[in-house]
Amino acid sequence: MGARKSDTRERMLESAVALLREHGARATSIDRVLAHSGAPRGSFYHHFPGGRAQLVEEAVARVGGFVAGLLDEAAASGDALRGVDAFFALWRERLVESGFRAGCSVVAVAVETNDEAPQLARSAAAAFARWTDALADLFAGQGLPAARARRLAAFTVAAVEGAVIMCRAERSAAPLDAAAAEIHDLLSNTLRPPRSTI
Amino acid sequence: MGARKSDTRERMLESAVALLREHGARATSIDRVLAHSGAPRGSFYHHFPGGRAQLVEEAVARVGGFVAGLLDEAAASGDALRGVDAFFALWRERLVESGFRAGCSVVAVAVETNDEAPQLARSAAAAFARWTDALADLFAGQGLPAARARRLAAFTVAAVEGAVIMCRAERSAAPLDAAAAEIHDLLSNTLRPPRSTI
DNA sequence: GTCTATACGAAGATAGAC
DNA sequence: GTCTATCTTCGTATAGAC
Numbered sequence: 384m385g386a387r388k389s390d391t392r393e394r395m396l397e398s399a400v401a402l403l404r405e406h407g408a409r410a411t412s413i414d415r416v417l418a419h420s421g422a423p424r425g426s427f428y429h430h431f432p433g434g435r436a437q438l439v440e441e442a443v444a445r446v447g448g449f450v451a452g453l454l455d456e457a458a459a460s461g462d463a464l465r466g467v468d469a470f471f472a473l474w475r476e477r478l479v480e481s482g483f484r485a486g487c488s489v490v491a492v493a494v495e496t497n498d499e500a501p502q503l504a505r506s507a508a509a510a511f512a513r514w515t516d517a518l519a520d521l522f523a524g525q526g527l528p529a530a531r532a533r534r535l536a537a538f539t540v541a542a543v544e545g546a547v548i549m550c551r552a553e554r555s556a557a558p559l560d561a562a563a564a565e566i567h568d569l570l571s572n573t574l575r576p577p578r579s580t581i
Numbered sequence: 582m583g584a585r586k587s588d589t590r591e592r593m594l595e596s597a598v599a600l601l602r603e604h605g606a607r608a609t610s611i612d613r614v615l616a617h618s619g620a621p622r623g624s625f626y627h628h629f630p631g632g633r634a635q636l637v638e639e640a641v642a643r644v645g646g647f648v649a650g651l652l653d654e655a656a657a658s659g660d661a662l663r664g665v666d667a668f669f670a671l672w673r674e675r676l677v678e679s680g681f682r683a684g685c686s687v688v689a690v691a692v693e694t695n696d697e698a699p700q701l702a703r704s705a706a707a708a709f710a711r712w713t714d715a716l717a718d719l720f721a722g723q724g725l726p727a728a729r730a731r732r733l734a735a736f737t738v739a740a741v742e743g744a745v746i747m748c749r750a751e752r753s754a755a756p757l758d759a760a761a762a763e764i765h766d767l768l769s770n771t772l773r774p775p776r777s778t779i
Numbered sequence: 780g781t782c783t784a785t786a787c788g789a790a791g792a793t794a795g796a797c
Numbered sequence: 798g799t800c801t802a803t804c805t806t807c808g809t810a811t812a813g814a815c
Contacts, residue, residue: 389798407693409607412790425799428792435791484695493750494692495605497682508750537747537759542736545743549735552691552706561735569767587780610808623781626810633809 392430394420399442403488405481408439408495408503436500439492443503446488447510454517463521463574464567467539470518471563474547475556483554486547514540525574535573539566590628592618597640601686603679606637606693606701634698637690641701644686645708652715661719661772662765665737668716669761672745673754681752684745712738723772733771737764 398420402411413435417424431437453473457466477485493507518536523529542562549558596618600609611633615622629635651671655664675683691705716734721727740760747756 391798406695407605407607409605410693410696413792414790423799425801429798486692489750490746491692493746494684494689495608496750497604498608504750504752508747508752511747511750511756534759534762537744537756538740538763541743541747541756541760542740543743544746545739545741546735548688548691548742549706549709549739552687552694552702552709554702554706558709558735558739561732562739564732565736565767569763589780611810612808621781623783627780 391422395422396442399438400446400488403491404485407491440502440506443489443492443506443510447513451513451517458521463525464570466521474543475559478550483551486551487544490544542566589620593620594640597636598644598686601689602683605689638700638704641687641690641704641708645711649711649715656719661723662768664719672741673757676748681749684749685742688742
């Protein structure tokens with residue numbers, strides 16, 4: 384009935400996420416987002432009165448939420464190894480399908496954010512924190528003490544993000560696969576088997 | 582004697598490295614490099630006829646060489662754990678002394694390089710490769726099979742770089758310390774003791 | 780090696796019409 | 798919600814004098 388909820392805003396956000404991944408934060412200009420999304424020029428500041436900073440901040444929050452959702456799904460299964468493997472698989476797919484041109488939007492913002500609005504750094508930190516928390520819960524659920532679980536979770540996020548960067552630079556999945564194998568082995572030796580298999 | 586070798590070029594390069602670390606690749610503009618280094622405007626294209634891309638490429642190569650030098654020093658001692666600890670310590674110092682504003686110049690270029698000259702990606706990949714090679718040598722020197730040594734080396738580089746990014750976002754050294762602790766434990770359990778202690 | 784001047788484009792943001 | 802100017806600033810690059 385009546386006015387369908389506008390998807391212009393939605394498309395701009397999705398374009399911002401994609402451009403952040405491939406070209407970085409500073410290169411994700413309003414012009415480019417408009418061109419990529421096909422959204423009309425004149426409505427940008429209508430949807431994002433806070434300007435470019437607001438768009439980027441919301442794009443980062445969206446990625447943070449999306450990936451956290453994946454991890455929470457894995458948490459429901461109670462199998463930490465599966466959750467971690469899914470985390471690696473997600474980034475691997477992104478790399479391969481983009482010809483090793485696309486990385487992580489959150490990283491892009493974290494690396495380029497010193498000149499921009501301070502809430503951007505906070506937004507990136509919040510995304511990393513969500514992923515770390517989700518992984519820590521996963522690990523703690525399999526018998527690891529809380530402190531170690533957190534340490535291992537932060538370590539896992541760092542390894543994935545660092546490996547994705549290396550993969551882009553050398554246009555190969557080898558660094559991510561190396562990290563996945565090492566983390567997998569480490570977790571196998573550290574965690575006790577999931578409850579369902581005892 | 583006579584004409585002292587000009588240090589203008591040198592200062593521009595050092596400024597580029599510093600700006601890449603703190604503000605990213607795109608934000609490392611010629612204007613900013615000149616302002617930071619105090620170098621005269623008119624001589625930029627004299628020293629870097631290839632323009633901004635040449636400057637950035639050389640800056641990345643310089644960082645790559647510098648860090649590789651540190652790792653090679655550690656390799657001379659034959660103690661892999663010491664080498665890895667020095668690697669972590671280097672980045673920790675950079676983070677702390679900058680108030681968690683400075684990261685890795687090579688990462689900045691790797692993340693933002695899709696729009697710029699293709700040799701920039703290659704330059705970043707070369708830096709990562711040098712570090713990975715140096716660490717792999719270190720690990721292989723302590724009894725690890727070559728393939729595993731390489732895998733572990735790439736993993737270590739990825740963990741450090743990813744952790745540095747997280748540290749910047751959350752303005753804390755916790756992620757790097759977590760990664761250092763996990764890598765340290767992993768290596769202790771994986772490598773045999775250095776030759777000197779047998 | 781260094782200086783000034785300048786051309787040119789891209790980017791963020793705002794104003795006012797529709 | 799969308800459109801068309803328009804302002805301003807910044808960035809790369811070149812030309813030509815000194």
